[in-house]
Amino acid sequence: MSAEPLLSVRDLRVEFRDPTRRRAKLNAVDGVSFDVNPRETVGLVGESGSGKSTIGRAILGLITPSAGSVVLGGRDINGKKASGAADASQVLQAVFQDPFGSLNPARTVGQTLLEPLEVRGRLGRSVADARRRELLESVRLPSNSSTRYPHSFSGGQRQRIGIARALAPSPRLLVCDEAVSALDLISRAQVINLLARLQRDADLAMLFIAHDLTITTHLSHRTVVLYRGRIMEQGPAETVHHRPLHPYTRALLAAVPVPSPRLQQRRREERKNAVAMTTANAAVAPREGCPFAPRCPFVSDICWSQRPADTVIGEVTVACHRFDPSSGHPDPERVETSTVRAPASPASAVPPPAVAASGKLA
Structure with a gap:
C-alpha cells in the first residue's frame, strides 16, 4: 500500500443558506474526514440529504467547501483556479447519475470520447481512432458506436459511454455519483460488474456514492x-454490511427489499427496532449532539447535548455514545473497543464479488 492516500479529505464542511430562516445556514457536510488509497474503492452511503453527493461535488470542485481540505495526489485542490482544475482532471474524473443528461446530444459518441483529450492537445487521426476503439472496447460497446448519437442508445449503454469518457484521460480516481441508481435491474448489475472489472484491470481508485448499502458492499473495500x-x-465493507454497529446502519440494511415475504417481514421488524421515525417526521437534529438522536430508539440525554466521539472497535469506527464507555450512556452496547488495525492493501485485497445479470451475487 502507498504510504500516502490518493485522496485525503479532512474536516470537510459545506454550508448552504437556509431558505426558511433569514441569515441561517444549513450544514450539509459537517466535519467529514476519510481517505481513498490507490486501487481502492470507498463507498459513501446514506439516505437522501445525508450529504454524500455534496461531498462528491466538493471533491470535484463543483461547489466550494466552507472549510476543510481536499488533497489529491499530495496537492490541495480546494480553491484552485481553472489551470489547477485542469491538472486535477488528469487524475480525477466523474460518472454521474443521469447518463443522458451528462452527454451532449449534438456530438457523436466518438467526439464525446475524445473531447477530454482534445483540450490537452491536438490528436493525430490514427491516434484518435485507436483511442476511440480502445475506450469502446473497455466498456464492451461495438466500434461502430463512435458514429452514433446518444439518443440511439439505451440507458445502460449511455452510462457505459459516460464511463468510457471518464476513462479517456487515464485517471487514477473515479467519483461515481449514484452511477447505477437510474438504471433497470439488469443494466445496473452489468454496470456494477463493469466498474469492478475496470477497477481491477486499470488500477483505478473509486469513490462510489450510493444510497443502497448492499450495492455499495459489492463494489467497495x-x-x-x-x-x-x-x-x-466506517470500516471494511463486509464488516459494516454483515456486522453493523450504529442503529442507523442497521436501519439502512433493514430497508433493503428482499424477494422473500417472510424475510421481508422480519426486516420490517428490524427496522422498527433500529429507527424510531422517518426523517420527515423527526425533530430537528441538535447542533451539538448526535444528529440521529431524534430517530434513535436508544436516545438519552447525552445524545442531545454532546457530539459522539469516534469510537474504534476492531477495524470499524462508530460515532455513537452507546459504544463509548466514557460517555455515561445508560444503555451501553457491550462491545470491546480496540485500536484500528492496518487495513489490507487494496492491491492484494480480495476483490468485491461480482453481480450476476439477475442482480444476485455471481
Missing part, C-alpha cells in the same frame, strides 16, 4: 455511512 452530513460508521 471500505464503507463510510453518512447521516445529515456526519459520518456515523
Whole structure:
C-alpha cells in the first residue's frame, strides 16, 4: 500500500443558506474526514440529504467547501483556479447519475470520447481512432458506436459511454455519483460488474456514492455511512454490511427489499427496532449532539447535548455514545473497543464479488 492516500479529505464542511430562516445556514457536510488509497474503492452511503453527493461535488470542485481540505495526489485542490482544475482532471474524473443528461446530444459518441483529450492537445487521426476503439472496447460497446448519437442508445449503454469518457484521460480516481441508481435491474448489475472489472484491470481508485448499502458492499473495500452530513460508521465493507454497529446502519440494511415475504417481514421488524421515525417526521437534529438522536430508539440525554466521539472497535469506527464507555450512556452496547488495525492493501485485497445479470451475487 502507498504510504500516502490518493485522496485525503479532512474536516470537510459545506454550508448552504437556509431558505426558511433569514441569515441561517444549513450544514450539509459537517466535519467529514476519510481517505481513498490507490486501487481502492470507498463507498459513501446514506439516505437522501445525508450529504454524500455534496461531498462528491466538493471533491470535484463543483461547489466550494466552507472549510476543510481536499488533497489529491499530495496537492490541495480546494480553491484552485481553472489551470489547477485542469491538472486535477488528469487524475480525477466523474460518472454521474443521469447518463443522458451528462452527454451532449449534438456530438457523436466518438467526439464525446475524445473531447477530454482534445483540450490537452491536438490528436493525430490514427491516434484518435485507436483511442476511440480502445475506450469502446473497455466498456464492451461495438466500434461502430463512435458514429452514433446518444439518443440511439439505451440507458445502460449511455452510462457505459459516460464511463468510457471518464476513462479517456487515464485517471487514477473515479467519483461515481449514484452511477447505477437510474438504471433497470439488469443494466445496473452489468454496470456494477463493469466498474469492478475496470477497477481491477486499470488500477483505478473509486469513490462510489450510493444510497443502497448492499450495492455499495459489492463494489467497495471500505464503507463510510453518512447521516445529515456526519459520518456515523466506517470500516471494511463486509464488516459494516454483515456486522453493523450504529442503529442507523442497521436501519439502512433493514430497508433493503428482499424477494422473500417472510424475510421481508422480519426486516420490517428490524427496522422498527433500529429507527424510531422517518426523517420527515423527526425533530430537528441538535447542533451539538448526535444528529440521529431524534430517530434513535436508544436516545438519552447525552445524545442531545454532546457530539459522539469516534469510537474504534476492531477495524470499524462508530460515532455513537452507546459504544463509548466514557460517555455515561445508560444503555451501553457491550462491545470491546480496540485500536484500528492496518487495513489490507487494496492491491492484494480480495476483490468485491461480482453481480450476476439477475442482480444476485455471481
